[in-house]
Amino acid sequence: MKNETSAILKLSNISKSFRGVKALVDVSFELQRGEVHAICGENGAGKSTLIKILSGALQHDGGTITFEGTPIPQMTPERSFKLGVHTIYQENTLVPWLTVAENLYIGQEICFPKTGLIDWKSAFNKTADIMKSLKMNIAPRSFCANLGIAEQQAVQIAKTLAHECKVVVMDEPTASFGKAEIDNLFRIIRMLREEGKGIIYISHHLDEVFEIADRITVLRDGRYVNTFPVKEVTKAVLIDNMVGRSLGDFYDKEIIELGEEIFRVEKLSRGNAVKDVNFSVHRGEILGIYGMVGAGRTELARLIFGVDKAGQGKVFLRGAEITPKNPEDAIKAGLAFITEDRRRGGLVTNQSIENNMVLPSLRKFKNLFVSPKTVRSIGRRMMGELQIKAPDPGTVVENLSGGNQQKVVVAKWLYAGAEVYIFDEPTRGIDVGAKQELYNICTNLAKQGKAIVFITSEMEELLSMSDRVLVMRGGRISAEIPKEGITQTRVLYEAIGGEKIG
Numbered sequence: 001m002k003n004e005t006s007a008i009l010k011l012s013n014i015s016k017s018f019r020g021v022k023a024l025v026d027v028s029f030e031l032q033r034g035e036v037h038a039i040c041g042e043n044g045a046g047k048s049t050l051i052k053i054l055s056g057a058l059q060h061d062g063g064t065i066t067f068e069g070t071p072i073p074q075m076t077p078e079r080s081f082k083l084g085v086h087t088i089y090q091e092n093t094l095v096p097w098l099t100v101a102e103n104l105y106i107g108q109e110i111c112f113p114k115t116g117l118i119d120w121k122s123a124f125n126k127t128a129d130i131m132k133s134l135k136m137n138i139a140p141r142s143f144c145a146n147l148g149i150a151e152q153q154a155v156q157i158a159k160t161l162a163h164e165c166k167v168v169v170m171d172e173p174t175a176s177f178g179k180a181e182i183d184n185l186f187r188i189i190r191m192l193r194e195e196g197k198g199i200i201y202i203s204h205h206l207d208e209v210f211e212i213a214d215r216i217t218v219l220r221d222g223r224y225v226n227t228f229p230v231k232e233v234t235k236a237v238l239i240d241n242m243v244g245r246s247l248g249d250f251y252d253k254e255i256i257e258l259g260e261e262i263f264r265v266e267k268l269s270r271g272n273a274v275k276d277v278n279f280s281v282h283r284g285e286i287l288g289i290y291g292m293v294g295a296g297r298t299e300l301a302r303l304i305f306g307v308d309k310a311g312q313g314k315v316f317l318r319g320a321e322i323t324p325k326n327p328e329d330a331i332k333a334g335l336a337f338i339t340e341d342r343r344r345g346g347l348v349t350n351q352s353i354e355n356n357m358v359l360p361s362l363r364k365f366k367n368l369f370v371s372p373k374t375v376r377s378i379g380r381r382m383m384g385e386l387q388i389k390a391p392d393p394g395t396v397v398e399n400l401s402g403g404n405q406q407k408v409v410v411a412k413w414l415y416a417g418a419e420v421y422i423f424d425e426p427t428r429g430i431d432v433g434a435k436q437e438l439y440n441i442c443t444n445l446a447k448q449g450k451a452i453v454f455i456t457s458e459m460e461e462l463l464s465m466s467d468r469v470l471v472m473r474g475g476r477i478s479a480e481i482p483k484e485g486i487t488q489t490r491v492l493y494e495a496i497g498g499e500k501i502g
């Protein structure tokens with residue numbers, strides 16, 4: 001039986017405000033050896049703030065931190081690291097222009113004892129060993145800038161394994177993972193748990209939380225709500241605790257009549273990433289695109305939108321060729337691309353919410369000068385529509401919680417208006433309540449006769465939203481499944497290449 005003495009870490013009555021915004025009020029939390037402790041809560045509930053205090057990235061205003069029985073009056077990143085706390089942040093913290101091995105050992109270089117010179121050979125070898133134990137095929141000498149998001153997450157996890165640690169904190173580690181990567185991550189987490197480490201796991205995916213956690217602590221509006229042993233709580237009770245109200249079952253999309261074909265892609269190809277892709281979408285239709293990580297879905301979206309140049313192929317809107325040479329062309333033609341990666345493609349993070357919102361729509365205004373008053377009222381309206389949690393539209397995006405940043409990405413494209421919307425993992429990092437709002441927004445766009453391409457790795461979402469599903473594998477469309485044929489088994493079967501399931 002676990003008891004008080006096995007607690008590695010205790011946070012008591014922690015408070016934190018940001019210029020008047022109360023991010024945490026009197027929050028207590030305890031982590032034991034050999035347990036996976038999940039923290040759940042809506043966007044802006046204070047989850048990331050709590051773990052930033054633990055890692056020394058932020059200083060708390062009130063309360064105490066106790067590590068293995070010793071009070072730590074001031075936590076700094078160095079102290080936290082020395083105590084053995086390793087954090088994988090929601091935002092990518094890798095240095096893009098360094099190699100994988102350099103990122104793993106940055107600041108903690110392995111040196112030859114005599115000369116003090118950095119022993120890069122063993123750093124590269126150790127990195128290769130860690131990647132092998134993670135079953136990740138990532139070369140120690142690759143530059144992080146060239147890795148996909150899932151691979152970058154894996155490098156961050158590898159970083160925690162490269163150094164001795166007692167507590168591993170993961171803030172939405174699986175946000176861009178497919179099924180295989182998640183299974184692999186859980187294998188590693190169980191390994192860490194066996195070794196007696198404490199793991200703090202933050203996720204909006206309740207299925208994952210129920211699979212991996214031993215206990216769950218719920219935060220709401222910066223306050224502690226409850227802690228449950230996972231065996232003593234149901235999903236419904238957990239959600240009620242998170243949102244403070246009852247939400248219905250999974251989203252039940254209404255049926256919308258389809259109009260004429262509006263969008264078509266012909267023979268789109270780029271190297272090995274995308275091969276001879278053809279499809280069309282009708283007005284009012286939501287076309288789901290599913291596939292494993294690396295199947296080419298994001299690459300396809302980037303080609304359509306002109307972010308990358310296609311080697312071959314054409315894009316048509318209302319029967320006329322519009323093949324965009326760059327995103328500018330795509331926006332002008334009437335496409336919108338809501339990306340999964342808010343840092344790289346979605347937002348100017350040191351700008352305000354309102355400025356980010358009007359960014360793709362500047363052309364809409366007759367003269368290029370837009371009055372601050374107009375911008376403010378647009379900001380306010382869109383914040384309301386998507387329930388973005390921030391003091392006002394002038395708040396700098398950097399200071400928003402991860403999920404609220406994602407909502408700003410969606411809001412800016414909605415405001416811009418388009419004929420065809422390409423969503424790429426739009427609900428990544430978004431909480432249960434906001435997901436339903438986003439589904440409503442998609443449904444409304446469809447009702448207005450827009451066409452929607454919906455790329456997602458979330459099975460429930462794919463099944464409930466799609467009028468038709470394309471499955472991608474190895475850069476190609478491996479199957480097209482009509483509405484009546486869409487089932488989880490069928491979709492997975494096509495995605496992994498016809499292997500038998502179950």
Ligand SMILES: Nc1ncnc2c1ncn2[C@@H]1O[C@H](COP(=O)(O)OP(=O)(O)OP(=O)(O)O)[C@@H](O)[C@H]1O
Nearest residue numbers: 018023043044045046047048049399400401402403
């Ligand atoms: N640097 C900052 N300046 C101002 N406000 C901040 C700052 N960091 C966080 N906040 C605010 O504190 C609150 C809690 O944010 P936090 O990032 O901890 O939420 P979260 O639970 O991690 O949400 P998400 O699920 O969206 O990641 C939010 O209202 C956020 O806007």
Ligand SMILES: [Mg+2]
Nearest residue numbers: 048090401402
């Ligand atoms: Mg967060």
